[in-house]
Amino acid sequence: MSQPPTILADPAWRPSPRARLLWALQVLAGWVIPVVALAIWAAVDSARRGSALLSLAIAVVLAVLTAVVVPIWRYSVHRWEVTEEAVYTRVGWLTQESRVAPISRVQTVDTQRGPLERMLGLATVTVTTASSAGAVHISALDLPVAEQTVQRLTEIAAQHRGDAT
Structure with a gap:
């Protein structure tokens, strides 16, 4: 069955x-x-x-x-979520992409802020994984939310100490 x-x-x-x-x-x-x-x-x-x-x-x-x-x-399309098991994103407007990055595969977590993002108080969180698909980007977050997300991902990843390869 x-x-x-x-x-x-x-x-x-x-x-x-x-x-x-x-x-x-x-x-x-x-x-x-x-x-x-x-x-x-x-x-x-x-x-x-x-x-x-x-x-x-x-x-x-x-x-x-x-x-x-x-x-x-x-x-209307962009969504993101961080759980104890994975980072989920859905992005795009013409072509849409959904990604799931298991926490055990997370290697680094970074933030970027270009000039327009700084002007608007926004940031992008980049989660680099051991994946051929490349990093997962969570864009246009309020700066405090981005900072909290980086901190939370760092704490969760530390609990899942694998080799992420």
């Missing part, structure tokens, strides 16, 4: 609500060069100013649309 398939529950916690602002700013940063280039084109090419202005308008609409939609979509 075959057993029913195991269904993995969604991780329990979301990133910080400020993650949406972080992701919106990151999206907008990617639009700066194209929008500036189109604005310069519209300013210097009087023969094709209409086409340039239309292109600029389309770029601005797309920039605003992606800066609104992508962060909301990502926030």
Whole structure:
């Protein structure tokens, strides 16, 4: 008799609500060069100013649309959880990835804070494991939550003293 398939529950916690602002700013940063280039084109090419202005308008609409939609979509998907047995994450917006990293495989736990994350009081926790899939990233956490997560993971990993290879 075959057993029913195991269904993995969604991780329990979301990133910080400020993650949406972080992701919106990151999206907008990617639009700066194209929008500036189109604005310069519209300013210097009087023969094709209409086409340039239309292109600029389309770029601005797309920039605003992606800066609104992508962060909301990502926030609805991103989840994370740390238990005594494993670190669980689900990330993505267009392509989604779920990861489970057993505590016994944890090698290091780090935090990173880029300029936008520092400005918003956020941090990313990186859990490096003995896995060919690479590190598990828990992004856009409030700094105190990230610090508590690192401390908790360190304590849990110390209780599971394996060789993590």
